[in-house]
Amino acid sequence: MRIGIAGFLHESNTFTEEKTTLRHFEEAFLHYGADLLPVWREAHHELGGFIAGLEAADAEIVPLLAAWATPKGPVTRDAYEYIVRDLIDRLKTAAPLDGLLLALHGAMVSEDHDSADSETLRRIRGVMGELPLVLSLDMHANVTQDMVRLPNATIAYRTYPHVDQRARGIECAQLITRMIRGEVEPAQAMVKLPMLIHIVQQYTGAGAMAELMAEVEATAATPGILSASLAPGYIYADVPHMGVSVIVVADGNAALAQREADCIAALVFDHRYELNAELPSVAIAVQQALNTSGTVCLMDCGDNIGAGGPGDSTLLFAELLRQGMPKICAVFYDPEAAEDCFTAGIGATVALDVGAKTDSLHGTPVSISGSVQNLADGRFSETEARHGGMGQLDQGRTAVVNTADGHTIVLNSRRIMPTSLQQLLSLGIDPRAHRALIVKGVTAPRAAYDPIADAVITVNSPGITQAGPEAFPYKNRPRPLFPLEDIRQKSR
Numbered sequence: 001m002r003i004g005i006a007g008f009l010h011e012s013n014t015f016t017e018e019k020t021t022l023r024h025f026e027e028a029f030l031h032y033g034a035d036l037l038p039v040w041r042e043a044h045h046e047l048g049g050f051i052a053g054l055e056a057a058d059a060e061i062v063p064l065l066a067a068w069a070t071p072k073g074p075v076t077r078d079a080y081e082y083i084v085r086d087l088i089d090r091l092k093t094a095a096p097l098d099g100l101l102l103a104l105h106g107a108m109v110s111e112d113h114d115s116a117d118s119e120t121l122r123r124i125r126g127v128m129g130e131l132p133l134v135l136s137l138d139m140h141a142n143v144t145q146d147m148v149r150l151p152n153a154t155i156a157y158r159t160y161p162h163v164d165q166r167a168r169g170i171e172c173a174q175l176i177t178r179m180i181r182g183e184v185e186p187a188q189a190m191v192k193l194p195m196l197i198h199i200v201q202q203y204t205g206a207g208a209m210a211e212l213m214a215e216v217e218a219t220a221a222t223p224g225i226l227s228a229s230l231a232p233g234y235i236y237a238d239v240p241h242m243g244v245s246v247i248v249v250a251d252g253n254a255a256l257a258q259r260e261a262d263c264i265a266a267l268v269f270d271h272r273y274e275l276n277a278e279l280p281s282v283a284i285a286v287q288q289a290l291n292t293s294g295t296v297c298l299m300d301c302g303d304n305i306g307a308g309g310p311g312d313s314t315l316l317f318a319e320l321l322r323q324g325m326p327k328i329c330a331v332f333y334d335p336e337a338a339e340d341c342f343t344a345g346i347g348a349t350v351a352l353d354v355g356a357k358t359d360s361l362h363g364t365p366v367s368i369s370g371s372v373q374n375l376a377d378g379r380f381s382e383t384e385a386r387h388g389g390m391g392q393l394d395q396g397r398t399a400v401v402n403t404a405d406g407h408t409i410v411l412n413s414r415r416i417m418p419t420s421l422q423q424l425l426s427l428g429i430d431p432r433a434h435r436a437l438i439v440k441g442v443t444a445p446r447a448a449y450d451p452i453a454d455a456v457i458t459v460n461s462p463g464i465t466q467a468g469p470e471a472f473p474y475k476n477r478p479r480p481l482f483p484l485e486d487i488r489q490k491s492r
């Protein structure tokens, strides 16, 4: 049994001007053929799960390509065509295959395609013919009909923070090997809901989303059902297929898949008010943090790097300084200031204007002065299951500055999601020695930060990834869409 594995993943924020280029993939993850195996084999990622699941089934793994870049603006035509053509060429060369396991994000937009993932699937099907194809998706996929029509089965993550990526990859591998052996015959259905789930409420550790995911798990365990997924979607892409999706895969019974998907969808829709949220403003969140003892983690919603934020917003930092918060630890994407520190050297005194250099939406640079505490190449590794599933991470050349008034400022040269505490620990920073940690994410960082925070406050900071959908000038989204339009009737 020869099974190809491939991944081409990007979450594209259409409200961000900066496009995602080939260089962004090269700086993050772009591995061809067998080179992808050592990078992804142990990772808590679906690619790692594909490898583990296929090895357990004694299948021959044919590694094709793995590409991933930090969320940002739509992928350029050049980058998309370069990567997808390479993937198609490798798929042709690898023939004959018995099937393909494919990892897509599901919210990739390119300059030419509002669902670049659907285009990738069309091209892959064009080469593969009817061979088995099992697709894994991020929970933030804006699922299209083609994402369930073209693959034989489609499986999305079921946790946020995404800590089940490897498990879903193994599930995909088990499904495709059973399919090739003729033991099962997947038939799937997808229901699209006219609603959004607030990013804070997407957290699967508690609340309505935890209950709904338990229902999804129960459905997946029902006889005759092979898999079930609930994808909240991604609100920072203005596309016609934005919104919540439910996918159910049944064994040889499309009507059963449809019935079960309808059932979960109705339940989700009935919970839509609970799945909404209101968050404190920057000023109020800082007051709350000052009234809380211990180490407080402030989630900077408006500069959520994992959703396309610039990583250099100073709005929250400036307000913390204004209200007198002691011992702040903040990370800014600021290659220019980092290089100034490298030029000055460890122990040198520096005066810098940090942050807010990407655009005009995320505050103004803040003047700091202090001493350069550490300089590093920015590479670190993470062995725990953390959102994103990456084991080897690289924040680029990085400087740590201890300011004269007791704050710790990290200046890095590559935008990376704050999903691993090793981002700080590898630099010699103890997060617990601080009163306030500014974390540029919403829910994804919680797998790393919950265990060390005495309190977590999610802040409705302004920015390109602001929490509510109300702030964004949508042109293409479906209408009506709760909560932008109130939809009072039950779904069915």
Ligand SMILES: [Zn+2]
Binding pocket: 138, 139, 140, 162
């Ligand atoms: Zn996601």
